[in-house]
Amino acid sequence: MKSSTTTLVHTRADLAAALDAADGEIAVVMTMGALHEGHRQLMRVARERSAFVVVTVFVNPLQFGPNEDYEKYPRTLDDDLVACRAEGVDLVFAPGRDDVYPHGAPSITMHPGELGEILEGASRPGHFSGMLTVVEKLLLLTRADVAYFGEKDFQQLALIRRMARDLELPVEIVGVPTVREKDGLALSSRNRYLSPEERLAALALSRALREGAAHRDADAVLAAAHKILAEEPGVRVDYLALTGADLGPAPQEGPARLLVAAKVGTTRLIDNVSLTLQRGA
Ligand code: AMP
Numbered sequence: 001m002k003s004s005t006t007t008l009v010h011t012r013a014d015l016a017a018a019l020d021a022a023d024g025e026i027a028v029v030m031t032m033g034a035l036h037e038g039h040r041q042l043m044r045v046a047r048e049r050s051a052f053v054v055v056t057v058f059v060n061p062l063q064f065g066p067n068e069d070y071e072k073y074p075r076t077l078d079d080d081l082v083a084c085r086a087e088g089v090d091l092v093f094a095p096g097r098d099d100v101y102p103h104g105a106p107s108i109t110m111h112p113g114e115l116g117e118i119l120e121g122a123s124r125p126g127h128f129s130g131m132l133t134v135v136e137k138l139l140l141l142t143r144a145d146v147a148y149f150g151e152k153d154f155q156q157l158a159l160i161r162r163m164a165r166d167l168e169l170p171v172e173i174v175g176v177p178t179v180r181e182k183d184g185l186a187l188s189s190r191n192r193y194l195s196p197e198e199r200l201a202a203l204a205l206s207r208a209l210r211e212g213a214a215h216r217d218a219d220a221v222l223a224a225a226h227k228i229l230a231e232e233p234g235v236r237v238d239y240l241a242l243t244g245a246d247l248g249p250a251p252q253e254g255p256a257r258l259l260v261a262a263k264v265g266t267t268r269l270i271d272n273v274s275l276t277l278q279r280g281a
Contacts, residue, residue, distance in 0.1 A: 006085045008092045012102075012141060015093050019143050022090070024051025028144035030135060033057040033094075034074035034189035035083040038179040042148040043087040045176055054142045055084050057094040062105070062130030074189055093142065100137060109133045112159050115247060119259060120155050120270065123238050131156060132163050144171050152178040152186055154257060154272045158247050178271070184210065186271045193267040201234025202264045208240070209273040212258050216281030218242055218250055221258060229262070236263045245274065252279045 009015050019026070027050035029042045035057075046053045057080055064070035077094055084092050110132035112121065121128050139147060149157045161173045179187050184206035185199070194202055212225030222242055229237050238261040245255035259272040 006081065006089050006092060008081060008094065010094055010096065011099050012095065015091075015095075015141060018091050019054075022052040025145045026050065026052045026054060026143055028054045028056065028138065028142045028147045029089075030056045030058075030138055030147065030149070031080075032059045032073065032189065033080050034076050034192065035080045036179075036187045036189065036191075038150055038152060038187040040083055040087055041179045042150060042176050043084065043089055045174070046146070046148050047088050050146060052091070053089050054091045054093060054144070055089050056138050056142065057092060058100060058134070058138070060100070060130060060134040061097060062101075062109075062133055063127050064130070065124055065126060068124070069190075069193075074192060093138075100134065106133060110136060110163065113162075115155070115159055115162060118155075118247070119239060119241060120261065123261060128156070128159055132159060135160055136163065136167075136169070139169060139171055146172040146174060148174050148176055150178060151175050151272070152188070153270070154259060155247060180206065186269075188269060190267050190269065194264060198234060198265045198267065201232055202267075202269055204228055204232035204235050205260050205262055205269060205271045209258050209260060209271055212242075213273045213275035216276065216278035218252070218256075218277055220281075221275065221277070225258060225260070229260070234264055238262055238268070251277060253277055 007018055009018055027046035029046055031039050059073050061070055109129050112128040112132055116128040149160055157175050164171055164173050185203055208225040208228035211228050212221045215221045215224055225240055229235055241259045242250045243257050244251050245257055250256050256275050256277045257272055258275055261270045
């Protein structure tokens with residue numbers, strides 16, 4: 001059922017007051033704004049199930065490295081509100097830095113463990129610690145019963161699931177499949193940085209994953225994906241990795257994940273797909 005009004009709050013006091021008035025299951029969709037169809041799909045899935053849907057819009061300084069795009073990250077709150085209204089969201093929490101970190105940068109933060117050291121964690125030191133720290137804070141501040149995250153950020157989703165499990169957080173974590181453009185490009189707020197030429201080059205990421213996932217043999221999967229990426233000079237690959245569905249070592253047979261990260265111009269993009277491996281296929 002769609003609610004008729006979407007309330008915008010900025011402070012934790014106003015958030016608490018709005019939540020005091022809420023009834024039933026609370027769902028949260030956490031975002032950094034610049035909302036697109038991927039975010040909207042998360043809202044729709046949340047709206048279908050939960051009585052009260054909260055969207056957070058916060059560009060978290062803690063999860064950006066010193067040479068990353070924190071300053072230039074798109075901030076489009078007016079448009080974001082329009083999207084949230086259209087999806088029947090009940091409450092938008094768009095805090096400032098001081099609302100989330102009233103005591104300055106926290107001295108106690110989340111440690112993501114081994115799973116946080118591979119792939120994105122290896123390329124972006126500190127990213128997952130900052131991400132998990134803000135997710136934990138926002139889960140508590142929004143009093144979420146259920147939280148929705150995209151498979152687009154597959155390692156992030158896996159880490160959040162593990163944080164909830166390992167730290168007994170009273171919340172259900174739900175993953176939502178990646179939303180793509182018709183031509184395969186995974187939707188991302190960072191796609192708006194791409195020039196038309198770069199956008200064309202960026203298609204190599206999803207194409208490589210698709211071609212790779214068409215195979216069953218691990219070597220063939222990687223060879224097919226590598227070939228596509230090597231043919232696109234506009235793409236500088238950070239990693240292409242074949243893992244188990246839990247991001248552990250790839251099995252010889254069964255569910256697996258193929259993940260890629262690359263720079264196109266100055267924009268860093270990530271994508272991943274599921275696949276099934278079969279020995280000797
Ligand atoms: P972000 O604003 O990039 O931090 O993303 C907020 C949430 O939206 C995260 O759970 C992302 O995984 C999810 N998300 C971003 N892009 C997509 C997409 N193309 N499809 C599905 N979920 C997405």
